[in-house]
Amino acid sequence: MNNRRVRVRFAPSPTGPLHIGGVRTALYNYLFARQHGGDFIVRIEDTDSQRFVPGAEQYIFEALRWCGLRADEGVEQGGPHAPYRQSERREIYLRYALQLVESGYAYYAFDSAQTLNGLRQQAEARGEAFAYNYQVRTQLETSLSLPPSEVQARIDRGDAWVIRFKMPENETVEMDDLIRGHIAANTAALDDKVLYKSADGLPTYHLANIVDDHLMQISHVIRGEEWLPSLPLHYLLYRAFGWADTQPQFAHLPLLLKPQGQGKLSKRDGDKMGFPVFPLRWCPADGAEEARGYREDGYLPEAFVNMLALLGWNPGTEQELFSMDELVAAFSLDRVGKAGARFSPDKARWFNAQYLHRCPGQQLAQALLPMLQGIGVSASPDRAAQAIDLIKERASFVPDLLPLTERMFVPPVSYDQKSADKFWKSDNVSNLRALRAQLEAMPELRATEAEAHVQQWVRDNQLPMGALMNTLRLAVIGVSQGPSIFGICAFIGKEETLRRIDAALSTLGDGRG
Ligand code: GLU
Numbered sequence: 001m002n003n004r005r006v007r008v009r010f011a012p013s014p015t016g017p018l019h020i021g022g023v024r025t026a027l028y029n030y031l032f033a034r035q036h037g038g039d040f041i042v043r044i045e046d047t048d049s050q051r052f053v054p055g056a057e058q059y060i061f062e063a064l065r066w067c068g069l070r071a072d073e074g075v076e077q078g079g080p081h082a083p084y085r086q087s088e089r090r091e092i093y094l095r096y097a098l099q100l101v102e103s104g105y106a107y108y109a110f111d112s113a114q115t116l117n118g119l120r121q122q123a124e125a126r127g128e129a130f131a132y133n134y135q136v137r138t139q140l141e142t143s144l145s146l147p148p149s150e151v152q153a154r155i156d157r158g159d160a161w162v163i164r165f166k167m168p169e170n171e172t173v174e175m176d177d178l179i180r181g182h183i184a185a186n187t188a189a190l191d192d193k194v195l196y197k198s199a200d201g202l203p204t205y206h207l208a209n210i211v212d213d214h215l216m217q218i219s220h221v222i223r224g225e226e227w228l229p230s231l232p233l234h235y236l237l238y239r240a241f242g243w244a245d246t247q248p249q250f251a252h253l254p255l256l257l258k259p260q261g262q263g264k265l266s267k268r269d270g271d272k273m274g275f276p277v278f279p280l281r282w283c284p285a286d287g288a289e290e291a292r293g294y295r296e297d298g299y300l301p302e303a304f305v306n307m308l309a310l311l312g313w314n315p316g317t318e319q320e321l322f323s324m325d326e327l328v329a330a331f332s333l334d335r336v337g338k339a340g341a342r343f344s345p346d347k348a349r350w351f352n353a354q355y356l357h358r359c360p361g362q363q364l365a366q367a368l369l370p371m372l373q374g375i376g377v378s379a380s381p382d383r384a385a386q387a388i389d390l391i392k393e394r395a396s397f398v399p400d401l402l403p404l405t406e407r408m409f410v411p412p413v414s415y416d417q418k419s420a421d422k423f424w425k426s427d428n429v430s431n432l433r434a435l436r437a438q439l440e441a442m443p444e445l446r447a448t449e450a451e452a453h454v455q456q457w458v459r460d461n462q463l464p465m466g467a468l469m470n471t472l473r474l475a476v477i478g479v480s481q482g483p484s485i486f487g488i489c490a491f492i493g494k495e496e497t498l499r500r501i502d503a504a505l506s507t508l509g510d511g512r513g
Contacts, residue, residue: 020277066279415474
């Protein structure tokens with residue numbers, strides 16, 4: 001790498017909710033910037049007014065915040081190259097488009113939508129795809145075919161025009177990509193892309209992107225593979241502007257693939273298989289269909305980020321769990337693969353479970369408390385944290401915490417029928433009465449001591465430990481399965497434990513033989 005300061009950008013277009021592939025692009029840019037002590041910039045590319053979707057920009061910012069990807073410069077933060085929203089930079093771009101016309105790299109075109117549609121239909125009738133290229137540009141109404149005075153007259157009278165790039169007829173463009181290595185492409189197959197439109201006074205993506213990357217001194221462009229076909233045009237634009245010496249280095253990230261491995265991961269895959277493809281829930285302003293998000297599905301942002309980091313990059317070791325700091329230290333573009341990365345919903349759940357199990361009860365309590373309030377329970381943060389620590393090994397998602405802790409705060413109002421059929425038998429019930437007396441005799445119910453005492457008592461009296469514990473659990477929390485029952489009894493306290501046993505005895509009776 002040369003000595004240039006590392007400056008990277010995430011440059012989404014606000015055309016809808018940010019796909020998790022876009023979040024991964026932002027993450028890799030962030031990791032690269034942090035690792036090199038450089039700058040991470042967030043630029044909004046909103047020059048395509050046709051595709052603008054209200055609320056999408058705020059969604060992008062919120063998603064980045066949730067993931068902990070703080071920008072050094074951007075729409076929200078400001079910075080030395082402000083504004084960072086392209087629609088607010090519109091007067092910059094015309095100047096650069098005109099520079100290319102003057103130097104012969106671009107030209108005016110006056111074709112109406114009708115003319116272009118006609119040409120498209122004719123090409124289709126011949127079984128070909130229409131391309132606006134060197135074969136047609138001199139035959140159409142362009143500044144390459146019309147006399148300069150006519151061009152000026154049309155502009156002066158306010159006819160609609162666009163500026164198109166004059167793609168070389170037959171040139172091999174040699175390119176380098178940090179992930180894909182050397183790439184060559186011939187220009188014969190490329191068309192003359194529109195760079196600027198008088199109709200809305202806005203540039204297209206290609207012009208605005210190159211001009212801004214240059215002005216913002218971007219050193220590396222790290223973006224999705226879908227932009228690779230645009231790379232020859234971008235190389236040629238840098239050359240046409242005379243900026244080739246300072247153009248950024250490029251890295252095109254592999255696609256995120258469907259769980260089956262073929263094709264790009266889409267919202268439809270998520271809907272079919274029951275997982276989100278967006279970081280946050282998306283509620284479109286126009287009332288169109290909502291989409292689920294990782295945050296609302298109960299994922300922890302650290303788990304989500306860790307999972308995304310490993311979709312396309314591998315650390316070269318067996319390590320799978322990485323904090324953000326560890327990712328910053330370990331990340332490298334050299335270890336980003338060329339082949340698409342297959343998304344696995346099971347792996348995503350696994351990551352979340354790992355993080356949930358390691359997350360302190362105190363932290364998770366912040367999420368549990370409102371859920372408890374929702375069922376009419378007000379608990380202190382400490383109590384909530386204690387309850388969580390007893391059950392979190394059994395949870396994969398934040399919303400799992402409520403059903404797993406609910407019975408610790410609210411005594412059972414009914415008993416699971418299956419468990420009752422299996423365990424509420426007269427032997428077990430009379431053993432439970434004896435166990436109740438043991439518990440009552442203890443001065444205080446502490447989990448480890450109670451467990452040791454009961455185990456000894458069970459051995460001495462040769463009772464079936466498993467069946468007795470399931471019967472006790474059924475009495476105390478209404479089901480026979482769950483975490484260590486002594487932890488729960490200690491949590492609710494001796495009085496409440498005895499009360500719940502009595503309630504079960506009076507509701508369920510003595511049990512059948
Ligand atoms: N605005 C483009 C997008 O939405 C940016 C592509 C690039 O990074 O050059 O993905």
